Amino acid sequence: MSRYTGKLGELHSAYTRVVSLWPVDKLRPSHCYKNVLNQQMNLKFEKLSTIHGTQLNQELDRIEQEINALNNLVKSKYRFQYKVSEDITNPASHRGYYTKLLESIDRASQSKDKGKLRID
Numbered sequence: 001m002s003r004y005t006g007k008l009g010e011l012h013s014a015y016t017r018v019v020s021l022w023p024v025d026k027l028r029p030s031h032c033y034k035n036v037l038n039q040q041m042n043l044k045f046e047k048l049s050t051i052h053g054t055q056l057n058q059e060l061d062r063i064e065q066e067i068n069a070l071n072n073l074v075k076s077k078y079r080f081q082y083k084v085s086e087d088i089t090n091p092a093s094h095r096g097y098y099t100k101l102l103e104s105i106d107r108a109s110q111s112k113d114k115g116k117l118r119i120d
Contacts, residue, residue: 008048011060011067015041015067015070018070019034019037019070020034021074022034022070022074026105027105027108044063048063
């Protein structure tokens with residue numbers, strides 16, 4: 001339950017929801033961007049609870065834009081909107097590199113030694 005009321009409370013709930021959907025870093029789960037977003041959110045909303053009037057409305061609009069941007073990233077909107085060509089994802093100079101890189105990250109995230117990536 002949000003301790004903020006009105007528009008500020010709605011935005012806090014929306015921000016909390018989108019941050020909760022942010023993926024955890026497989027290799028560094030204790031150092032993930034989700035934690036940074038949570039810290040930033042707490043600082044922003046503490047500051048917002050102390051201002052009023054036109055300045056508050058401007059800040060609320062900016063927070064709303066941030067929430068929309070984070071939602072777009074979480075939903076991979078731009079990944080589907082701007083497809084990356086096969087030439088980029090599978091370069092002739094190093095065929096299969098990115099596929100092997102992702103497989104290596106998956107293996108490393110499942111092993112106990114997360115510090116070692118091996119790409120053959």
